[in-house]
Amino acid sequence: MSQETAPRKAVIIGAGPVGCLTAIALAKQGWLVDIYEGRPDLRLPSSKSAAQQRSINLAVSSRGISALQAIDPGASDRFLNAAIPMRGRMIHDLQGRQQSQAYDRNGQCINSIDRALLNEDLLEEAVRVPGVKVFFKHKVLSIDFDTKNVSAKSDTGEDLTVPFDFCIGADGSYSIVRRQMMRVVRMDYQQTYIPHEYLELRMPAGPSSEPNGEPTFLLDPHHLHIWPRHSFMLIALPNKDKTFTCTLFAPTSEFERLDSREKTLKWFEANFPDALPLIGEEALLRDFENNPRSALITVKARPYHYKDRGIIIGDAAHSMVPFYGQGLNCGLEDVRVLDLLLRKYEVDPAFHPAAGQEDTRLARALHVYSETRYEDLITISDLAMDNYTEMRHSVTTPAYLFRKSLDNILYYLTAPGASLVRPEELNARAAAQQEPFPATHPAGWLPLYTMVTFRPDISYATVRRKARRQGDILGYATWAAAAVTVGTLGITCAHLWRRFRGSPSAA
Amino acid sequence: MSQETAPRKAVIIGAGPVGCLTAIALAKQGWLVDIYEGRPDLRLPSSKSAAQQRSINLAVSSRGISALQAIDPGASDRFLNAAIPMRGRMIHDLQGRQQSQAYDRNGQCINSIDRALLNEDLLEEAVRVPGVKVFFKHKVLSIDFDTKNVSAKSDTGEDLTVPFDFCIGADGSYSIVRRQMMRVVRMDYQQTYIPHEYLELRMPAGPSSEPNGEPTFLLDPHHLHIWPRHSFMLIALPNKDKTFTCTLFAPTSEFERLDSREKTLKWFEANFPDALPLIGEEALLRDFENNPRSALITVKARPYHYKDRGIIIGDAAHSMVPFYGQGLNCGLEDVRVLDLLLRKYEVDPAFHPAAGQEDTRLARALHVYSETRYEDLITISDLAMDNYTEMRHSVTTPAYLFRKSLDNILYYLTAPGASLVRPEELNARAAAQQEPFPATHPAGWLPLYTMVTFRPDISYATVRRKARRQGDILGYATWAAAAVTVGTLGITCAHLWRRFRGSPSAA
Structure with missing residues (x-):
């Protein structure tokens, strides 16, 4: 057995919210942590515009907050200050009438926040924890889980080999860690696209109510707005700058019919008559033409780990459709669960197994993670898919209400x-x-x-x-x-019938 | 429109039976065909031993034969000469008793053949068709479906770029064509491992009945032998050289219990008492220790094609468990279906679409292939999985019989x-x-x-x-x-009861 007592190295692929929270958790447990991220640092001004162009808003709720609180209580407080609470759905009908449906009897809310903002905060926090380093614009090419090396291309085009003791894939739906892990693990894997795509549109802030005053929200900011139209829908989430981020979900075939500016405007007018003037015709057409139409994918995998050395978490392990607002909440919960299991099985960041040996505690913790987390992740993924029908259709039906x-x-x-x-x-x-x-x-x-x-x-x-x-x-x-x-009706009718006829019928 | 009349180039990845039959079909339609294969030429003596070490036997039946007949009638005749017909299952019970269950009332058979033999024959045939070239030991690295180029490393280590008009992936369960196609197609994809693994064992030929005579079969060669043991099973298929190829299917956990020579022999003795002496204890232990234990995977994908330029067929599109004996039959049927659709939509091998244009006929044929073939492929994959229980368990139950x-x-x-x-x-x-x-x-x-x-x-x-x-x-x-x-029983009992009591009961 090795006599070393230096901390072991965890390499995290992906500096999104889940990767950053994992870094904080592991560093706090005593690991040395390197994060490798293919994209540029999102805190740089040059990256910001790119990030904002496709900033899908997040609805963070109790699971996400509990996870932040478990790993980094400060972040959880800052988060609540930066987010806008939404206490219910606001359903917009075809006449532009609005109907509020509270999320919770006790007034609990889900919280709208810009993904980039949350990411930035967690990144700032991660680099402040001793032992954490982040490498941006480093593209992972392959991972050898047997020799425990990541091959990457650095921002200067250099080929790097990064040794690790523990490798965490938090690199999203199209995860390279997962792909590389599938070479050594018999992983059951499934990816399914739904017929819907999404496109983001921006609803500007409204004019101030007084001269030179603050801009205002054009819709109630404390609701998640939904325009359910059965086979498609529009939603809107509030931002701190008083704008709304609107997302249109529709089948590819529906988008393809909108092949001219006239058709697009007419379609919006017919389906979202109250939203169109708020977004503005010019802005709508500009976003419609310039913003990407993105696919929606469900990813399921099993197991999530390899021996004592690799694991995938967040979207890399369980991409889901966004209709329950649980994707990131669930990813952050992954970190809370993993953190707790590493503690439960007393994984020692300074324990170096001898050559050819395993860290049996770490192997056990990861095995238990895979075994116990699977049913939870499949469940929320399926519930998210069910909600896909609920949000765009069921919410409008009397039976549902x-x-x-x-x-x-x-x-x-x-x-x-x-x-x-x-x-x-x-x-x-x-x-x-x-x-x-x-x-x-x-x-x-x-x-x-x-x-x-x-x-x-x-x-x-x-x-x-x-x-x-x-x-x-x-x-x-x-x-x-x-x-x-x-x-009761039957008895009443029979009674009335008898009284009406004057005499009971004889058998 | 281009004035060229030279044939277009089809690049087929994989020189297995499906790849070779596709080459024959396309070349006969007038395409130039290059086949790229990562392994060495299986006709070379040096490759033979390697191929034979893991030659899973095939049971080819009417779908495979019809496909051979449609594309290359000669091959279908030669195939029937080289194969051994099996007219039923022979069920071996724990006492070594044998019970025959015919496959078909009219005596129709399925045909046992060595995979390598069939492959060799089709390869020989493919290279005889004008326009077909085969490149062995060429490893495909990536495929750019937009520029229509395959990047490969040649047998001499050279990096090649091979342009194509049409690229066919016939490269098996772990298909690189499929992986590359997933980068440009929103492909639904699923891979599932079953808990069983398989291991091949060889049963030698028996001694001749007369001095210096021919060796003999140790079991009836005209049956597929099955030792169904509920959670695991052994099967045996005959070879032309009078040996049998036995395959043991068992859960990983069962294999892992057999961690010593004693346990293995005892387990065989208890479960396959009649097979053990025929295989021989020494031979059994040798195969058990040296032969690989292989995984069984189901792969489902949709769609199978990309625009007018790419398609996956055979195991690359639909790996299935081997329990219906339909994997290769279905792969060969893919070729028959594709061949027919290319003819139906009058795809012209000499038509060169202008730059940026599509060959709409080819695109249509591939689209129709994906749309119509999907349900068939999912069905046989599911039936194969159902048969997994039937073969190792149901065949022994009275209800089944x-x-x-x-x-x-x-x-x-x-x-x-x-x-x-x-x-x-x-x-x-x-x-x-x-x-x-x-x-x-x-x-x-x-x-x-x-x-x-x-x-x-x-x-x-x-x-x-x-x-x-x-x-x-x-x-x-x-x-x-x-x-x-x-x-009837009730009436009879009542009648008897009345006669027995002497008087009918009064209501």
């Missing part, structure tokens, strides 16, 4: 106050029990959306199991109610 | 002679109707196995639809029969 009301009544009656889980509390319980998700959580009725979004103490898999049981009950209750109603 | 008998009785009663479809006949009908699968085929009852294996005029998707309808009927029939039986 009826069910939602019933759901909320039961929630109100059986689980008062249950949606309030403070991140500090969750993290303290998780640390005490050495389990990412405490075994106990309040019983009673909890709506699915509430559990996914505001209950980070309940794993996604548990959420789905509970939601299915509740769904069954709701189904039976609806049938029973219908039966009672029909029965 | 009962259902199979009923299936065969209905087949006998309603569709006499229906399993006999001559390849020439299918190909003539397909060519006349310009459809890979003629619209009409005999009605009546056809067992699933018969349709998959002996009815190449019925597409896999149609097979499954018909089989499901029949399954429903079989289900109802079984219930009805059970109801009638119970009813």
Whole structure:
């Protein structure tokens, strides 16, 4: 066994929010951390315009906040200051009427934030932690997990070989770490494109209400605005500068019909009559022509790790469609779970296994991560796909609204106050029990959306199991109610008929 | 429009049976064909031993033969001479007793052949067709589908750029053509490993019955031998040299338990008591220790093509588990279908589209291939997975045998002679109707196995639809029969009871 006590080296590929949070977590545990990122430093002015051109807004909720809080409490506070809370959906109908649907009975919110802003903050924080170095414009070419070396091309075009003890792939949907890991791991893997694409449009800030005053929001900033149109939809999230980032989701075939400026304007006028004047015709056409139309992909993989030396997290492990607003929340939760498992199995950053030997603790922690995290990740990915129909179609149907009301009544009656889980509390319980998700959580009725979004103490898999049981009950209750109603009606009719005819019929 | 009339260049990656048959088909249509293959020429003596070490035997049946016949009638005849017909499964129980289960009522057979032998024959044939060139030990590095260039490293280590008009990926489960195509196509893709691995063992030829005579087979050569043991199984296919190639399929965990020579022998003795003495203890242990344990993977993709310039076929497009014996049959059928569609849409090998233009006919043919072939390929892949349970478990159960008998009785009663479809006949009908699968085929009852294996005029998707309808009927029939039986029994009992008691009971 080696006598070295120097910390081991973790190489993280990808300096997005998940990569940066991982860097902070590992460095705090005592690892030396190098982050390699293919893109330029997003803090440089030259990178900013490029990043902003495609800054999809994020809706960060309790899972993301709990993860930030577990790893870096400061970041979690700063984040809440920089974000705009949204307390519900605002549904816009074809006549431009708006209807608010609260996310949570107790007024809990999801938080709109510019992806670049969150990323920048976490990056700043990561480089401040001793032991963390970041290399931008370094393109990873291949990874040899057996000799533990990353081959990369540096920003100056130099070929580098970077040795590592532990390699973390946080490099997104098209992850090279995952591709390289598939060469040594028998990985089940699935990627599926949906027929929809998305395109971002900018809604400007409104004029100030007084001369030389602050600009204003053109829509209520404390809602996530949705224009559900069944086969397609428009959404809008607020930004701190009083603009909204709008995203149009539509099937490729729908986009392809809009092949002239006239058709595009007419289509917007017909489908989003209240949004068009707010965005402005010129701005709309400019964004429509210049902004990319991007694909939406679901990625599933299993396992996520290789021996004691590699793991993929975030979108690299589980890209999902954005319709539950959980993609990044889930990626940040990955970091919280991984951090906790490394602690639970007492992985020692200064332990150097002898040549040809494994760090059995690290191998065990990664194995347990793969085994236990799989069901959660598949669940949220599937729920996100289900929500794809809910957001653009179901929210407009009476059946949905009826069910939602019933759901909320039961929630109100059986689980008062249950949606309030403070991140500090969750993290303290998780640390005490050495389990990412405490075994106990309040019983009673909890709506699915509430559990996914505001209950980070309940794993996604548990959420789905509970939601299915509740769904069954709701189904039976609806049938029973219908039966009672029909029965009562029948009896009433028979009674009235008898009175009307004057005499009962003889058998 | 270009005035050139020289043939266009098709580059095929992979010189396996599917790649070679594609080369013959395209060259006969008038294309110039280059085949690039990473491995050495398997006809060279030095390659032979390597190829034979892992020569999984193939069971070629009607779909494969029809495809050979459509493209190269000579090869189909030579193939039937080189193969050993197997007319059924021979089930070996734990006591070493053997039970034959015929594949087909009319005595039709599947054909055992060494993969290398079939490959060699098709390769010989391909290089004889004018316009075909083969480059061995050329490793493809990348493919640029937009500029239509393949980058490869030659056998002498040189970097080559090979321009193409049409690129065909016939390079197997781990296809680089597929990987490169995924960079330009939004391809849905799935790869799944099953928990089983396989390992090949050789059963030697038996001694001659007379001095200096020919060696003999140790088992009946006209059966595919199966030792089904529920969670694992052994199978054996005959070779022309009187040996058998045995393949052991077992979960990784089962293999891992066999970590000593003693355990291995004991396990064989307990599970395959009749096979062990035939293989021989020394030979068994040698193969067990030296032969690789290989993974079994299912690969699904969609679409299979890119514009007018690229397509993946065979295992590159649809790796499946080997339990239906359809993997290569299906790959050869791909070639028959592609060949027919290129003819149907009148793709002209001498037509050179102008710069920036597409060959719309070729694009259409490939599009139709992707659209129509998908359901067939998914179906056979799923059926192969279902058969994985059937072969190692179901074949031993009374319920299976009962259902199979009923299936065969209905087949006998309603569709006499229906399993006999001559390849020439299918190909003539397909060519006349310009459809890979003629619209009409005999009605009546056809067992699933018969349709998959002996009815190449019925597409896999149609097979499954018909089989499901029949399954429903079989289900109802079984219930009805059970109801009638119970009813009759009840009446009989009541009658007997009345006679026994002497008087009917009064209501």
